[in-house]
Amino acid sequence: MTVAEIDRVNIFMAVRRAERPARRAALSLALPLIVFLVVAFVAPILYLLVTAVGNPETREVLPRTLEALQNWDGASTPDEPVYAALAADLKVAKDNSTAALLGKRLNYEISGMRSRVLATARMVEKLDTGPYKEKFLALNQDWGSPETWAIIKRNGGSLTPYYMLTALDLKQAPNGSVERVQGDQAIFLDVLGRTLFVAGLVTLFTLILGYPVAYVLTIAPKAIAGIMMLMVLLPLWTSLLVRTTAWVVLLQSDGIINDVLMALHLTGERVQLIFTRVGTVIAMTHIQLPFTILPIYSVMRSIPTTQLRAARSLGAPPSSAFWRIYAPQTLPGVVAGCLMTFILSLGYYITPALVGGPRDQMVSNFISTYINRDLNWGLAAGLGVVLLVVTLAIYLLFLRLVGADKIKLG
C-alpha cells in the first residue's frame, strides 16, 4: 500500500470510530422493533419449520422397540425380542395416555394403525408375561408385516419428510422411495394451483378497476379528489369480517344483486353467486382494491402532467402519449400494488370460507382444518411452509423481472 492509501484507510477508520456512538444510539432506538420482530415473526416461522419436519411421537413412545429394531434385517418378520419391547413400550404408553398419539401419527402412513395400536395397548395391559409375538399376530396379523415395521423404524428418526411430502402430494413407500400419491388422495397441488389462480385473478381485476381510479384521483380537483380518496380508504378502515359478511348478504340468492338482475330482466331465474368461485373473486377484489390503488396513486402523483402535454404538443396522438410517456412511469406503482395484492390474496382465509363453496377453499382453509379439527399440526405446518416458499419465490421472481429499484410504494 502506498502512504496515500494507508492514510485513506486510517481516515476511514477514524470516521467510523467517530460515528460509532451515533450508530449505537440508532440501533438502541430500533431495538424494541427488532425484539418484537424476533418474538412475533422470526420465532413463529422457525417453530413452523420445526413442526413441519418434527417427529417426536415414535421416538418418545417406542424407545425400547426402536432399539430392538436396530438389528432387524428389514425384510422378514421380526423376532420375539422386538414384540416384547413393543409390549413393554405400549404398557408404559397406556399408563401415560400416549398410545393414542402414537397411533394417530402412524395412522398417517399406515391405514388403520390408530385402532390397531389402541387395541394392542389394551391387550398388553392384561398380559404379564410373553411370548408376545404370537399374541400380537393373533390380534392382528398385520403385526407380522415387514412394511409396518419398516415404517415404525423409519419414524424413529427425529425428523420426518412425511408432512412436506404430503403437502406436495408425494409419499414415501415402505422401502423409502418417493412416489406420487394416487388419484383421489392427491389434493394439495390442486389446492395450491387454485390459490395461485384466484390470487392472480383478483390481482388482475384490482389492476383493471384500480388503475383508472388512481389516474382520476391525480387529475381530479382537490375537493372531489378528497372525497374520492375517502371512499377508497373507508373500506380499508372496516373490519375484513364485516366486509365479507356484507358480501354474503349482497350475493345470496335473495340478495340485492339478484333482486336487481331479476328486476332488469337480465336473468330469468336467480343466479347462484354465493358459495361460488365468482362470488369469492368479486368479494376479494373489492377488499383488495385499496391495496392496489394506493401505491399506483402515489407514484402517479409524482409524474409531472406537463410531460403528457409536451408529448401532445410534439405531435403524439393521445393514446401513444399515454402508453409511451405516462404508463411506463407508473410501472413501479403498478408492480408494488399488484405484488401486495397478490401476496395478501395468497393467504386469504375468511372470505373463501364464507363466500366460497367447498371447491373454492384455499391453502389457508386447509391449514385451519388441520390445526383446529384434525389436530394434525405437522401437516398444517407443512402446508404453511409450502405457502411461505411459494410467496418468497414469487417475490424474488418479481424482483428479478422488474428490479428492486422499480418497486415503489410512493
Place this chain on the structure above:
Amino acid sequence: MRYPLTGRVLTLSLLALTPLCSNAARAQDTLSVMSFGGAYQEAQRKGVFETYTAETGVKIDEQEYGGEIAKIKAMIESGNTTIDVVDVDAPTLLQGCDEGIFEKIDWAKVGPQDDWIKGTTSECGVGTIVYATTLAYDGAKLADGPKTIKDLFDTKKFPGKRGLWKNPATNLEFALLADGVAPDQVYETLSTPAGVDRAFAKLDTIKDSIVWWEAGAQAPQLLASGEVTMTTAWNGRIYNANKEGKDFRIVWDNQILDSNYWVIPKGAKNAEGSLAFIKYAVEPKVLAGITKYIPYGPVRKSAAEFVAPEDAKNLPTSPQNLTVSLTLDNGFWADNGDEIRKRFTTWLAQ
C-alpha cells in the same frame, strides 16, 4: 453463558408474575368455565352459572370457544391451564381422553353412573345434555315439507340447496339411513370399506346441492335467508330461531342423538372446585332447569320428573319425538374418524 442468564431472567419474571396469577384466595372464589357460546351458553348462564354463584358465592368467569380441541391442547402445552372446566362434545371428549388432555373424573364425588343415559359417562367426562341433529325446514316457505330423511336426498320432490354440517359425522349416517339401512345396522355398515363407499356415493347424488355450514348458528341463518330448502341443524338452534318469530319445523324422524360433557383440562389449578361445580351442574333439578331456556334433554334419568310438560315436548328425548332415532357412536368415530375425515376432506376439495 447466555442460556443460564436467560433462564434466570425468565424465572425472575415468572416469580414477579406469580402473585398476580395464582392468588390463592382468587382461585377459590372464581372458576373459569368455557362453553360453546350463543343461546346454549346463555341457557347455562341462567340455569347453572348464576344459581351456582348464588348458592356458593363462587364467581363464574365465562369463556367461549367453537369446540376446537386445538385451543384446549395449546393451553395445556403452554403449561398454564387457566380454564377450570370445559364443555366439550363427544368426539373431543374421546380424543382428549385418549391423548391425556383431560383429568380423570372421580365419579364417587359426582353421582351414581347408572343414573346417566347409557353412553354418557366416561372416565374423563360427565354427560350433561342430549341434543339432536335433525332435518329442519322453513314452514313459511314450504307448506308440505319433508317428512323423512329420504327427502333430504330427493332433489326432484324438493328442489333447491341443502345445508349440511361440514363434518363427516352425522352426514354419513344420514346418507345410509336414507339409503335404507336400519338405524341399528348403520355402524356395522360403516365399519366396512363398502359401507363407507355407499355413504359417499349417496352424498355424491346431492353433492352439487350442498351448502356446508360450520358454526351451529349458520344453519338457521341459511334457512332464514332462503339459501337452502332444508338443512340439518342442532335442534336447539331451530327452537331458538322460532322464539325469534320464525316458523321452522323439525323432522324428528331419524334424528341423530349426541351428548355434551363437562371435563377438567389437565393441570387445572383448582381440581376440587372444578369437580364441585360439575357435581352441581349435573344435579337432576339443575339439568331439568336448563330445559326452560334451551330444549336439550337431561342426561340423568332422575331429571325427567323435574322437566315442565311444555318444555318436554321440544326435547329430542321425549317419547313422541323419539320414534326412529340413532345415537351417534362416538367410539366408532374415535377409531375410524381419522381415515374418514381424510377422505371427507379430499372428497370436499374435488
